[in-house]
Structure formats: C-alpha cells, structure tokens
Amino acid sequence: MNLKTISLLSGVVSVLLLTGCASTSSYLSSSGPSTSKVNEVNETNSAFQIVDVDEGVTRRLTDANKQTKFSEAFGAKTSSSYLVGTGDALEVSIWEAPPATLFGSGLSDSKAGTSTSRVSTFPEQVVQSSGMINIPFAGQITASGKSLQEIEKEIIKRLHGKANQPQVLVRLTRNTSANVTVVGEVGASVRMPLSPRGEKLLDALAAAGGVRQPVNKMTMQVTRGDVVRAMSLEKVILDPKQNIVLQPGDVITAMYQPLSFTVLGATGKNEEQNFEAQGISLAQALARSGGLQDARADAQGVFIFRFEDENAMDWKSKPHVTPEGKVPVIYRVDLKNPATFFVAQGFQIHNKDVLYVSNAPAAEMQKFLNILTSAIFTITAPMSSGLIK
DSSP states (O other): OOHHHHHHHHHHHHHHHHHHHHHHHHHSOOSSOOHHHHHTHHHHOTTOEEEEOOHHHHHHHHHHTOOOOHHHHHOOOOOOOOBOOTTOEEEEEEEEOSSOSSSTTSEEEGGGOSSOEEEEEOOOEEOOTTSEEEETTTEEEEOTTOBHHHHHHHHHHHHBTTBSSOEEEEEEEEOOSSEEEEEESBSSOEEEEOOTTOOBHHHHHHHTTOBSSOGGGEEEEEEETTEEEEEEHHHHHHOGGGSOBOOTTOEEEEEEOOEEEEEEESBSOOSEEEEOTTOEEHHHHHHHTTOBOTTTEEEEEEEEEEEEETTSSOOSSOOOOOTTSEEEEEEEEOTTSTTHHHHTTTOEEOTTOEEEEEEOHHHHHHHHHHHHHHHHHHHHHHHHTTSOO
C-alpha cells in the first residue's frame, strides 16, 4: 500500500472519528432517546415528572388505583322476601269457613272434608301508581312496598267481623317492578325478573346468554342508583363474594375492554401488547415483550411513560396538568438493582402505557465502530484488488 493510499485512509478515518465523537447519536439510527436524555427531562422541560420506581411508589400507586370490590360497594346483602311494586299483577283468593256468610256464592273446596269451605278468587289486579289494590268488602289495600304475606295479613284484618274465619292467599302473577337489566357484550340483552330466591350477578349473565368475548378480557359493571363499580369478570368468578345478590333496578353491563401497552426500544419485540382485564405487572410486561436485549439494552434505562391522575402521587414539584386532569409522568426503573425485580411484580401496567428500554452507551459506540469498519472495507477493497492505484 503506497503513501497516497495510507494518506487517504487516514483522512477518512479522521473525519469519521471526529464526527462520531462529536455527536455519535446524531448520525446513528436509534429506537429512542438515551438514558441520559430521558434523565435530563426535568432540567429542560418542567412539564414532565420523573419518578423512580421503588416499593413506596408502587404501594402508593396500588392504593390510589385500588378498585372497590362489588362486595364492598354493594354490601353482602342476602335475598329478602319479595316486595310488590307498582305495575305488578296480583291474584287474590279468599276462603271462608262454613257457613260462608260473606262470600257464600264462591266455589266449594271439597278438600276441606264434609264441612266444605268456600273460596272466592278475584280477577287479576294490577298495582296502581298509588300503590293500592281494591278488594271487595276490604277496600283499598296498600300493596306497593309490601311482601305478599303482609298483604294477606292486611286483607284478613280488614275482613275480620265481616267474613267467617277468612283465610287469604295472594299470588304474584306478573312481575314488572323487580327486574334487572343486562346489556353489553352478551348473547342477548335481557330484562330479567327477580324472584324471592335472590338471583346473583352470574345468574343474570347466564340469563343473557353469557359473554361474547373471552372471559379474561371482560369487565363487569354494576350500576345501582348513583353507585357505579366495575370489576373483571375473571375476579368475579374466582371470588364468590363478588357474585353479589342483585336488587331491583340494577343495571349490569358486560364490557369488552381490550387493554394494551406499547413496547419500544431494546426489547425482544417492539409492538402493542394486549393484556387481561384483571391487570398485568411490569415483570409480566417485560417477559411478554421478550425481555431486554443483552447486546443493546441499558438495564438502568427502563422507563414507563404514562398520563397519571393528579392525586396519584406526592409530586416533588408542582406538576403540569393537562386539560384532561392528567400529569405526564416518566417512571424510571433500574433493573441492575436486584430489589427492583420484587418491586416489578407489584408495579401495575396501565392501559395505553408506553414501556421503553433505551440503548446502552456501549451499543451506540458499537454501531459507530461497525460503520467505521464498513467504510474502511469499502475503500480498501478496490485497492486490494488493484482497481485503484
């Protein structure tokens, strides 16, 4: 190799080294910012909060995002006797001991033996908006809000002294007031009547034909008055206490919520990852992402980008709050610390989180050296073959 060739190579190498050392990351392709760039966010942009993930932070976030269970929100109320409501239809039958003096024209009840009693069954009555029904010789009887047994006792009381030892049977023929509504991702939306047996949440779901999506991706929402609570269907199935007794007027909504987070950077897979409605931890998220790439990843540069609720943390400085009431937060994770792997099992990934793993500084330098080697080979190859003299 002559002096001219050596001089040319020296010039090329010098230029590449100078440009590489000046700003290697400016010329090399990268999957995102380096660890140092992310760490500088607080110094250059006060709109972001950087929080180191440790046991205390994980516990605070768990408490802040803890979902109230159905058993806590709606209590463990057991089924009670059915209460008649407006719009229900009732059938009233009255027996008189012989000799029947008030309802003597009724039908004979031969089952009573030689001395037969008389039964009179009145036409079906619908409970009016006033809550009343009308019984001959007993007058207006309050039915709404009372059990069938209470209505029977009231009628007997009203007939005392008028009928001969009256006995009363009140039967519910049509239930229109005690219902629950089931809607959402179910086989068929239904309005299910409740009975004194005390139907539960999963009974209503079965009556609606079950869910149309995988159980682990379904969320059940129960609305009772002004109280609205949601839980994953899988948790309801696993914990019998959450299979609550339903009350008239409850609305059950089966929601299909495909939760996901996005993985970027030096991991095995860069893609959007779906996860179950019951949640996923940081450790699980990293495993599903293929883990950190040994040749590229900076174990101290694992970050979770999230829009957090304003009251989720005690912020070190006054946070910037978006119009939606959210705080842009970067959670920083150091996987070189063995204790972090325990914390990662409790740190929960949220829907729409971005999990990013930065490249190690050595990986950036390796990229530059590869480019340098390629450039030298490109120049020396023609010289070696004699094409350039």
